[in-house]
Amino acid sequence: MDTTNTAPGDKLIRLDTFDTAVAVDPSAEDDAKRRFMTLILQTAHRNNGNIGHVLRATNTSGEVFAVKLLKDNAILSGQAPDRSAEQSAAHLANTAALFEEYRHLYTVSHLRGFPRVYGYGSCEDDPLILMEWVEGTSLKQALPLLPHDASGGLTTQMVAAVGNAVLRALLMTQVLVNPVIHRDLSPANIMFRTTSRTLEQQIADCSFDPCLIDMGSATMALGDDTITRRADIWRFATPAYAAPEMLTQDIEGIAALRRSPAIDVYALSSILYQLYSGRKPFDFESTDAAATGSFYLVKTKTKPAPLEPRCESDEALVQIIMKGLSVEQCDRPTEQQMLEVLSTYLTDAESEGREGTGDEAAIDIDSGTHLKVDVAGERAREVLDQARHDATTRRRFIIGGVVAVVAGLSVVGAATHSFGIPDYLGGIRGSLDDYTWDQLQKISLKIKAAETRSEAREIAQRYHLLDADGHIPYPCTKRVKLTNGLEVGAQLVGIRHDELLDGTGKAGLTFMFDAGVAERNAAAEPPSAGKADCELREWLDGDGLKLLPNKLRALIKSVKKVSNNAGAANSASCLSELPATLWLPAMVELCGTQPPDSFAEGYHYLADIYNGEGKEYQLFRELKVSPYSTNETMVRQWKGKDTCWWERTVSPDSSETEGTLYINRVGHDGDAFTYATPADKPNKRTCVIPGFCI
Incomplete structure (x- = not known):
């Protein structure tokens, strides 16, 4: 050495x-x-x-x-x-x-x-x-810099923003075959990356880029009893924030209890309690808990100090935090339920172009009326009611005994057909990101060569690109570092969906990025025709393609994409086929077909035009994306903020009435239908989120 x-x-x-x-x-x-x-x-x-x-x-x-x-x-x-x-x-x-x-x-x-x-x-x-050496600031270090309320705690919006960021990271692990539980969340172990945006920018945006560090106490939901006894069950967590089950080693069924996501819910609730009130849930300093090691008894035999809402609209936030501090795991909300409640407090801050103040947001309706929505009230209460119902259901399940839970975990493990050494040597990996692009191309060619669609799906399942039910795992991406320094995920959206330009059949795998690769208008000047005339299409085939790493760029296959290349039109004769390497999705590929009678009288022709641009991708069909409502899974971000993103679908009626080319977008709220805008002067910043086939 x-x-x-x-x-x-x-x-x-x-x-x-x-x-x-x-x-x-x-x-x-x-x-x-x-x-x-x-x-x-x-x-x-x-x-x-x-x-x-x-x-x-x-x-x-x-x-x-x-x-x-x-x-x-x-x-x-x-x-x-x-x-x-x-x-x-x-x-x-x-x-x-x-x-x-x-x-x-x-x-x-x-x-x-x-x-x-x-x-x-x-x-x-x-x-x-x-x-990785994470460049950034821990929540503990950042606390003095975050906006505070007059009461001494952080502002409600800032509490919700921190909780939202951490929960989104935790929920990412739920897509894994064997989910990971962090088990030692604390302000010191929550970092805010500052490589892309400064901490000041993240605070101003009320949107954080978290990185959960120190996985020394982490475990997998489906664990190994031997390693549990040797190096897991004796691990503890930071007492001020830890769930009670992480502070003892001698209660019945402790091993199973220590493998629950409810542990992270408790720790995060403790952190949010401190952020909102300025104090920790339990005052260990004024007790002899530290000297006697009786943290477990304090947390199970006494209640945390009451957390009083600062105003009526904060009641739902306070309730979900206090539910997260329940002694029994089955009484705590799920991570998803917490996320839904906290997100209601961010709606106004994260949405652009909303009218109204306070806890109400005004949403424009085509008729010209306004629908008043109590962002931080009614929806949050609905989630809390569901959490109470789910807690009852979980309690009934757990009454059967912890042994049943452990047995159930074994069954789950078998059902997930976890792969082993023989599979690994055969080229099979655990998830999409475990493959190289070369390996994915080989799998794609196998899927392309399959004689039937059923056989193609079996191949995709064998390589864990589809789950046991034949669904595409979501979110589950392969990370891609772009030449402009951004890192995005490539999400699988379809199996044997797109026609190859060379006429040899359908591409085995189709991907779309999960975030913007650039922010730009669709055209520099008003185009004279439709999508074929758009500068953005030319940019995708040139500078856009150059954003991809060389290895990926070399494997992408050109496909045929249908679009409205005329602009203003009243029949499907405006549709024509163009070659595409990097391409934008059509509306129908995202939200499915629309019947003629779903459009106003005199506009039934729109159905033929929109529906003629392709077929809905499997992923979006499984995510139940609809042209009639918003969908959270369609929300994408640019620099930490929810953003609109381009479709390739032209709005023929708007193009005619406005006298300039209008192109549809997915809105910052996940609406795939109502955000058409001028190609050269969009009314909101708009990102480019392309797809590709290999």
Whole structure:
């Protein structure tokens, strides 16, 4: 081991072993080793955890990483420690725990809201994890900078924004075959990334870019009893925020209780309680809990101090927080229910162009009337009523005994057809993001070559691109780093859907990005015709395509896309077929067909035009996207704010009446029908979110 000083306090180390978290092509193995095997540890940058500490490190190319080491490692001291038998046993257990942490980090590494992990290695037999160094500010550090109410707590909107950001990250793990529970949420473990937007910008937008760090106490919902006894069941969490079941080890069924998402709900509720009131739910400082270790008894035998709403409209927020602090897991709301309540407090702030003030938002209706909506009241109360009903249902289920729950987990594990070593060697991975683009192209070709649609779906299921019911997992994306520095997800939307331009059949896999790749108008000047004339179409085939990494760009297949290329029209004769590499979705591809009588008298012809542009993709059909309502799953973001995004569907009637080309968009609220706007001068900022086939 070389620990030569490269700067005061820094250490140059060379790893003995290193396994990358993502499979590396054998021809690129040497490059990977050169990238990761020699590191400079910057010991001045250090964060301590339960069993180890995290140091900032750079490689010889100047890339920045985080290295997690055990606390008793030999790397920093430069010599092997002289451990007693007891210390050696503890070191062995901590090594197992560190590898468990790596396993959990690897599982969530591709999900938005969690740090990237690069691999697991060793230096002089001391284990380490190499992962992303998250540039940002923790919630604990950011607290003084966030807007406060006169009562001493944060403003209601800011409390909701923080909770919303954390819940969206937690919910991402629910798409995994084996969901991950963080189990140690605290203001210190919630980071706000500042690589894309400064903290000041995030505060101003009331929209945060979270990253949940320190997975040392994390676990998987479907766990292993052996590792549970050795390195899981004895782990604890930050007492001020932890659920009671994380503060004891001697109650019946503790292992099953410790594998529930309800643990994260409790911890987040504790944090939101503190943000809203300026104090923690339990005053451990004025009791002897810290001295006696009786945190569990305090949280189960006493109630948190009452949380009083500052105004009537805050009642739903306070109620959902207090429900989250219930002693029994079955009485707590789900993460989704909490998200729905908190989101009602963000509607006004996140929506552009809404009229009204206070707790009411005015929504324009075509008739010219206005519908008054109590954003933070009625909808929140509906969610709370549903949470109470669900709590009763969960209680009935749990009465059967924790043993039944554990048995049920085993059944779930079998039902998910979890893959093992033989599957892995056969090219099968656990989820979309685990594949390389080359591997996905090979799967796509297999699906394309299938003799029947049923056979194609079986192939997609075998490779875990469809779930056991034949549905496309959502949200489940493959992360893509664009050349403009943005990182977006590629979401699978269809299987054998689009006709290839070369006439050889249908592309096996169709993807769409989950966020904007750029923000721009559809045209620089009013176009003379329809979609074919739009500058945006030309941009997609040129500069837009250049945003993609070379490996992906080389695999994309051109397809045939139908669109209205005339503009103002009153029959389907305006439709024609154009080649497309990167393309915008048609309205019908998002929300399905519309019958003629769904349009006003005199406009029935719109159905033939809109419906003629294609067929609805499987994903959007499963997400129940409708032309008659908003849909939360269609909400997309640009720089942390909900945004409108372009369709390729021209609005022929608006184009005729307005005398300029109007193009439809998906609205910032997820409405796929009502946001047509001039191509050259949209009334709201509009993003480009294209699709592609391989």
